[in-house]
Amino acid sequence: MGSRHLAQFATLPSETLTLIFTNFCLHCCGEFDQPCDVGTVQMRQAQLQQARPLQEERKKSWHYLLYRRPLCSLSRVSRRFRDIAQPILHHEFAHGHGGSWCAKGFKWNKRLILFMRTMSQRRDLASVVKVLSLQWNLFMSIRKHEASKALTECADSMGIDLPKAWRERALHPVPFSSFDSFQEESQAKDYSDFLVSFLDGEHGLSASTIKELRRKLDSENGIGKIWIAAELFAMLLAQLPNLEYLSIRSMDRRFRPFCSSAVSALSVSSLPLKTFDTPIFVSPILELASGLQAFDIRGEDDLPSPIPPMPNLSVLRVSRMILTEKKLRDLLSACTGGLRTFTYEMVPDRARMVQLCYELFRMPVRLPAIIKHLQTHRETLRCLHLALYNGDEEKNRPAITFKDFVALEHLLLSPNILPKDIPDAYEHPFLIQKMPSSIKSLNFRSVAIVNHAGLRKELIGLAEFKGQQPQQFPNLRLVICDKKHPFNDDVVAVMLAAADINLTYKTWDW
Numbered sequence: 001m002g003s004r005h006l007a008q009f010a011t012l013p014s015e016t017l018t019l020i021f022t023n024f025c026l027h028c029c030g031e032f033d034q035p036c037d038v039g040t041v042q043m044r045q046a047q048l049q050q051a052r053p054l055q056e057e058r059k060k061s062w063h064y065l066l067y068r069r070p071l072c073s074l075s076r077v078s079r080r081f082r083d084i085a086q087p088i089l090h091h092e093f094a095h096g097h098g099g100s101w102c103a104k105g106f107k108w109n110k111r112l113i114l115f116m117r118t119m120s121q122r123r124d125l126a127s128v129v130k131v132l133s134l135q136w137n138l139f140m141s142i143r144k145h146e147a148s149k150a151l152t153e154c155a156d157s158m159g160i161d162l163p164k165a166w167r168e169r170a171l172h173p174v175p176f177s178s179f180d181s182f183q184e185e186s187q188a189k190d191y192s193d194f195l196v197s198f199l200d201g202e203h204g205l206s207a208s209t210i211k212e213l214r215r216k217l218d219s220e221n222g223i224g225k226i227w228i229a230a231e232l233f234a235m236l237l238a239q240l241p242n243l244e245y246l247s248i249r250s251m252d253r254r255f256r257p258f259c260s261s262a263v264s265a266l267s268v269s270s271l272p273l274k275t276f277d278t279p280i281f282v283s284p285i286l287e288l289a290s291g292l293q294a295f296d297i298r299g300e301d302d303l304p305s306p307i308p309p310m311p312n313l314s315v316l317r318v319s320r321m322i323l324t325e326k327k328l329r330d331l332l333s334a335c336t337g338g339l340r341t342f343t344y345e346m347v348p349d350r351a352r353m354v355q356l357c358y359e360l361f362r363m364p365v366r367l368p369a370i371i372k373h374l375q376t377h378r379e380t381l382r383c384l385h386l387a388l389y390n391g392d393e394e395k396n397r398p399a400i401t402f403k404d405f406v407a408l409e410h411l412l413l414s415p416n417i418l419p420k421d422i423p424d425a426y427e428h429p430f431l432i433q434k435m436p437s438s439i440k441s442l443n444f445r446s447v448a449i450v451n452h453a454g455l456r457k458e459l460i461g462l463a464e465f466k467g468q469q470p471q472q473f474p475n476l477r478l479v480i481c482d483k484k485h486p487f488n489d490d491v492v493a494v495m496l497a498a499a500d501i502n503l504t505y506k507t508w509d510w
Contacts (some may be wrong), residue, residue: 010078012113017084024070027091027131032245033274057178087124094247095138112232117148119239120157129240133247139229144217147228148199155236155266163199165265170195187223190216191258194227202252226254234262237271237285246285246454247277260284283308303327311469314380317343325365325373332373344370345387364388370399378404385412387445387508403433407476408436412443415455429461432472441478445508446485455481455490459503463495476501485505 012020020027041062074085091112095111112134119126155162170192193213194207202210217224237243263284273289277296280449286308294315303323313335323331323344332339344362367388374381384405400417402408431442444455458481466473479496485506487493493503 010080011249014084016078017081018088020259021088022076024067024074025088025091026067026094028088032092032094032131032133034248037338037400057344062291090118090125090128092114092133093129094131094133095135098104108135108137110141110146111152111436113142113146116154116236116239120150120154123157126239127242129243130298131245131247132236132240132243133245134249134251136229136250139232140220140225142228143233144198144228146489147232151231151235152199154239155382160238160240160266166195166199169265180423184208190223191227198228223254226252227258230255230258230262232260234266234268234391237263238253238266238268242272244272245275246273247275248279251278251280253280256280256282286310297321303331305330307331309334309336311337313337313355314339315341317341317385319345322346322364325369328365328370331375332376337376339374339377340380341383341385342374343376343383343385345385371400371402375404378406380407381405382407383410384408385410386414386444390413401481402439403434403436405436405440408438409440410443411439411441412445415444415446415452416459418454429458429465430464431458432465437473438475439473440475441480442476443480444482446482452487455486459492463492463499463501466499467495470499479503481505 005291026032041481051434061508066087071085073091073281075082076087095108098151111280119129152162159180190213193209194217194318197203197205197210197213202213205213215222217228218224233255236263237246251458259282268288271289273292275294275296276285276289276292279299281297281300285306286295290310291312292310293312294317295313296319298318298350299320306332316331316335316339318331328344332342370388374384384402402411435442460475466476477500479501481503484507486505496503
């Protein structure tokens with residue numbers, strides 16, 4: 001931009017400049033908005049990576065080129081531009097978002113530490129952070145002395161005597177039940193030694209204790225890294241008073257009990273979160289975020305009991321997990337405000353699912369039980385996505401119905417739940433008999449064995465029925481089938497079109 005054009009640009013009102021600058025902010029561009037549809041939990045991430053393929057080796061990440069660098073450059077033009085650009089620049093901390101960490105030259109080290117130190121020195125900028133997206137590598141790249149210094153500075157900026165708080169925690173660090181039953185006492189003692197010495201120094205500890213503690217803290221994948229990560233994570237939450245979106249892309253499961261202890265020590269009474277996306281179930285966050293509206297939980301081996309109530313939750317997505325009926329009941333019972341969207345995706349690999357069930361002695365919840373426990377949400381549920389293995393549902397099909405879900409608009413199922421195209425199949429057409437009149441779209445995602453003939457028969461029957469009685473499904477306009485298994489002729493598409501229903505295909509990404 002030439003000097004004359006820059007001078008003209010600089011004369012624009014601050015409100016206009018703000019609108020222009022927000023085009024370089026992921027948060028302001030709606031990148032983290034959660035669509036309430038039947039898309040898979042992982043589809044959003046897959047779409048990001050497809051739209052922005054892995055960068056050529058010599059290029060920087062799209063996140064840096066298109067978003068971070070423009071706002072950083074604008075901050076250096078003038079004081080006026082800096083005062084407008086800096087708050088927008090700090091709306092989000094999402095390094096590595098969308099696979100941009102794959103670019104050549106991308107480094108994790110010091111990114112999180114520098115951000116935390118900025119937040120401690122500029123409380124005005126800490127108050128504008130809305131989005132926090134964390135990768136485990138951000139924590140693993142931090143050195144001990146960097147973590148100690150950052151924690152102390154952040155605590156001082158908030159008026160917290162952190163060494164004193166840690167000494168008090170050392171007396172009762174975490175419940176023994178949080179540890180492996182064979183190592184309870186030794187692990188609890190090690191953690192107490194860490195709390196006493198990490199900030200205050202190793203005074204009073206024996207030489208053997210100091211040696212063992214240093215070994216744990218210096219080990220690349222040892223428990224010491226987990227302790228430090230939990231403290232940094234808790235401090236981040238305490239630093240950001242207006243955080244709305246928290247995403248943990250990957251995390252070591254040993255992190256969970258120490259995170260609970262760390263959060264409580266910082267006297268955090270509430271969290272303003274609206275969206276929480278995580279691979280581990282962190283109860284303290286749910287307890288503090290009473291205004292949470294969307295919760296995505298993926299890959300968790302187990303859920304705690306009891307599950308904290310989530311009175312304002314409207315979107316619940318569960319993926320890459322095996323839920324027992326009890327855990328599903330507990331989870332849905334905690335959603336006391338009425339869900340609008342519920343997604344449950346089992347692990348994508350059937351062989352892996354069977355292996356997990358065998359290893360964990362679990363019987364995965366079946367579709368009839370899911371529908372039974374969703375009954376408390378039947379008046380509010382608009383989107384329902386159930387990607388399950390329904391290989392033996394024949395005997396249960398008569399008991400399955402969605403008629404009671406009077407607000408249901410979008411439904412995704414596996415075609416295997418439909419009657420097979422054989423003479424002794426269940427005599428009443430499933431879709432006609434079991435769908436509510438409110439339905440707008442039907443989605444059929446192939447999981448494991450595909451009941452292609454049964455799906456074809458059901459859709460033809462639905463088209464004939466709606467053509468004769470359009471008042472029965474007045475809002476139904478769309479049927480989406482799995483692109484991996486298209487129909488081999490146009491009969492289904494033509495008959496649906498005659499009933500004013502569009503047939504399309506899509507790929508369901510895990």
